[in-house]
Amino acid sequence: MAELVNHLAAAIFGVLVAVPVLIASQWIPRFNYDVVGGRAFPVALAVLLLGLSAAKAVLAWRAWRSGREAGRAPAAPVWSPERPARVVLAATAAYALLLFVRVDFIWLSGGYMLAAGALSRPDRRGFVEALGMAGFVVLALLGMEAFLSLRLIGR
Amino acid sequence: MPEFLSLSSLLFAVIGALSGLVVGAIPGIGPASLIALTVPLTLSMSSVDAIVMLVGMYVGGVSGGMVSAALLRMPGTPSSIMTTLDAFPMAQAGQPERALAICIGASLIGGLVAGAVLLTLAKPLSIWGTYFGPWEYFTLISMGLVLMASVVAGNVLGGLMSGVLGLLVAVPGVSAADGALRLTFGIGPLVGGFATLPVLLGLFVVGTALTALLKKEKATEQIGLRGNPVGSLLPLFRSNTVNLLRSSLIGTWIGILPGVGASIASMVSYTAAKSSSPEGDKFGTGHPGGIIASEAANNANVGGALIPLIALGIPGSAVDAILLGALVLHNIQPGPLLFTNAPDLAWGVIVSYLFTTVLCTAVLLGGLRTFAAIIRVPKALLYPFMIVFAVLGCYSLRNEPFDVAVLFAFGLLGVLFDRLKLPLAPFVIGFVLGGLAETQLRSALMWSDGSWLGILERPVAVLFLLIAIATLVVPPLLRSARRRATA
Numbered sequence: 001m002a003e004l005v006n007h008l009a010a011a012i013f014g015v016l017v018a019v020p021v022l023i024a025s026q027w028i029p030r031f032n033y034d035v036v037g038g039r040a041f042p043v044a045l046a047v048l049l050l051g052l053s054a055a056k057a058v059l060a061w062r063a064w065r066s067g068r069e070a071g072r073a074p075a076a077p078v079w080s081p082e083r084p085a086r087v088v089l090a091a092t093a094a095y096a097l098l099l100f101v102r103v104d105f106i107w108l109s110g111g112y113m114l115a116a117g118a119l120s121r122p123d124r125r126g127f128v129e130a131l132g133m134a135g136f137v138v139l140a141l142l143g144m145e146a147f148l149s150l151r152l153i154g155r
Numbered sequence: 156m157p158e159f160l161s162l163s164s165l166l167f168a169v170i171g172a173l174s175g176l177v178v179g180a181i182p183g184i185g186p187a188s189l190i191a192l193t194v195p196l197t198l199s200m201s202s203v204d205a206i207v208m209l210v211g212m213y214v215g216g217v218s219g220g221m222v223s224a225a226l227l228r229m230p231g232t233p234s235s236i237m238t239t240l241d242a243f244p245m246a247q248a249g250q251p252e253r254a255l256a257i258c259i260g261a262s263l264i265g266g267l268v269a270g271a272v273l274l275t276l277a278k279p280l281s282i283w284g285t286y287f288g289p290w291e292y293f294t295l296i297s298m299g300l301v302l303m304a305s306v307v308a309g310n311v312l313g314g315l316m317s318g319v320l321g322l323l324v325a326v327p328g329v330s331a332a333d334g335a336l337r338l339t340f341g342i343g344p345l346v347g348g349f350a351t352l353p354v355l356l357g358l359f360v361v362g363t364a365l366t367a368l369l370k371k372e373k374a375t376e377q378i379g380l381r382g383n384p385v386g387s388l389l390p391l392f393r394s395n396t397v398n399l400l401r402s403s404l405i406g407t408w409i410g411i412l413p414g415v416g417a418s419i420a421s422m423v424s425y426t427a428a429k430s431s432s433p434e435g436d437k438f439g440t441g442h443p444g445g446i447i448a449s450e451a452a453n454n455a456n457v458g459g460a461l462i463p464l465i466a467l468g469i470p471g472s473a474v475d476a477i478l479l480g481a482l483v484l485h486n487i488q489p490g491p492l493l494f495t496n497a498p499d500l501a502w503g504v505i506v507s508y509l510f511t512t513v514l515c516t517a518v519l520l521g522g523l524r525t526f527a528a529i530i531r532v533p534k535a536l537l538y539p540f541m542i543v544f545a546v547l548g549c550y551s552l553r554n555e556p557f558d559v560a561v562l563f564a565f566g567l568l569g570v571l572f573d574r575l576k577l578p579l580a581p582f583v584i585g586f587v588l589g590g591l592a593e594t595q596l597r598s599a600l601m602w603s604d605g606s607w608l609g610i611l612e613r614p615v616a617v618l619f620l621l622i623a624i625a626t627l628v629v630p631p632l633l634r635s636a637r638r639r640a641t642a
Contacts, residue, residue: 088538092538
């Protein structure tokens with residue numbers, strides 16, 4: 001079952017990339033002096049990708065057929081992070097979104113470290129470790145901004 | 156005095172080796188993430204200092220992988236997978252110091268053998284490379300991609316898809332050959348194409364972190380260290396001279412082949428050692444021969460992979476592709492002319508490789524207990540730390556918020572690749588060499604008035620093409636012949 005999903009998803013992914021490339025390639029200009037043209041390479045790659053996706057689809061079909069013959073195997077859990085990891089993932093998603101609303105990068109990063117560390121291990125030691133790490137990150141970023149004249153997001 | 160022998164270069168080599176060892180020892184990160192993360196910080200450094208430090212990280216990263224492989228049964232880097240088979244059982248049987256000492260000694264010898272080959276072969280190969288024309292370059296890149304794609308047994312299609320996707324990601328922006336604007340989909344910042352650094356940081360830092368967070372990790376017991384490891388190594392190595400040399404040469408040779416990588420090198424040399432040893436049946440139960448084969452090969456592989464990188468500008472692995480990206484960011488094009496245009500840099504890579512190989516041995520022997528403690532860093536703090544510095548690295552490059560979006564997009568793509576079982580290495584090689592491959596192909600076709608038959612006038616190009624075709628065609632033919640024979 002997992003094999004079927006893998007092949008099918010890879011085939012769909014390939015098609016989803018190749019088709020827009022094929023369509024957008026129509027607008028690539030061609031110059032008279034160039035025997036090949038800027039369109040040929042992306043079009044050739046997109047066609048190749050479609051071919052590989054078709055081959056993946058055939059493998060998916062074979063996996064489906066052999067799966068039917070062997071009886072359905074229980075599907076393996078695909079997304080199964082542990083609790084601390086789920087916390088870090090949620091914090092990372094929030095961090096990635098907040099970066100684009102131009103919040104101060106240094107304090108946002110410190111807050112992200114603190115939230116990820118402290119919430120993934122909600123005890124005194126976890127909080128102290130996270131606070132130490134967040135403090136280190138804030139100081140490191142302040143130092144880098146001061147000494148390397150970096151322009152940081154939101155500042 | 157050459158710049159690579161200056162105090163600053165040596166200092167940066169030490170910093171690189173130490174940070175590589177630390178990161179290599181922590182399971183799940185590896186030298187690729189570290190090097191990608193460090194590249195933006197090197198932009199204000201001299202190119203020689205930068206590349207010397209990055210090579211130090213590469214050597215340190217591969218060497219550090221042995222610590223967690225022996226003490227946790229979790230390879231710090233994929234190249235240490237085979238080390239776990241014998242080093243962990245030996246450590247479990249009450250000899251963790253001996254297991255690590257064998258790893259360290261074998262790594263040193265593997266590294267030195269590869270260093271000697273690097274020293275001897277790199278310059279002649281680069282001279283040979285000056286005779287390469289566009290057809291040779293295009294077919295060499297194609298061969299590298301095919302070899303890399305076909306390494307993953309049973310997933311050649313996935314490897315090829317990954318390589319083609321990498322080549323496609325290199326297309327958007329202004330075409331280098333004719334200045335035409337391609338595949339920007341109306342996105343302004345895409346006119347310059349995808350910048351190398353956000354893509355690499357996304358795949359190797361954000362992608363690695365997210366992938367690790369999405370997987371359930373099994374709790375493992377760590378074996379503690381008691382005594383000093385060095386002791387009866389010399390007699391053991393003397394009785395394993397053939398194994399050591401064979402594994403080192405296998406590692407170096409596989410490193411020279413574009414794209415095959417250190418994990419395959421250690422698997423091949425492990426299999427060779429097992430099949431040729433009279434005690435082959437004891438491999439996998441804590442046999443020193445297995446540890447020697449794996450560690451000598453994976454360290455030798457690093458040196459071998461540096462040969463095509465500096466001599467031809469063709470990366471031998473994903474880490475080498477990142478190094479190539481770093482060189483390009485420093486306005487240096489590796490390849491046949493590197494020894495002429497930037498001799499300090501070319502020799503700096505070689506000297507730094509040899510120096511850090513010896514340095515890593517000394518540091519590992521002296522600080523084993525420290526490294527044994529490092530491998531337990533809480534992931535909830537480590538991964539956010541990596542992500543913050545990846546954002547900083549890619550934004551500080553050109554103060555472009557679009558690059559931060561690219562970073563996270565390619566981080567998610569890294570997760571998708573992991574889920575779809577698509578190998579990342581062909582993608583990276585395709586992305587880094589895509590522009591060069593297209594430019595060379597178009598030059599070659601212009602040269603022969605648009606005819607593909609022009610390739611027949613270039614025997615080396617034909618050879619590269621035949622190797623690529625044989626790599627794709629021969630294994631399935633052999634498999635079907637074997638199936639027919641058994642039926």
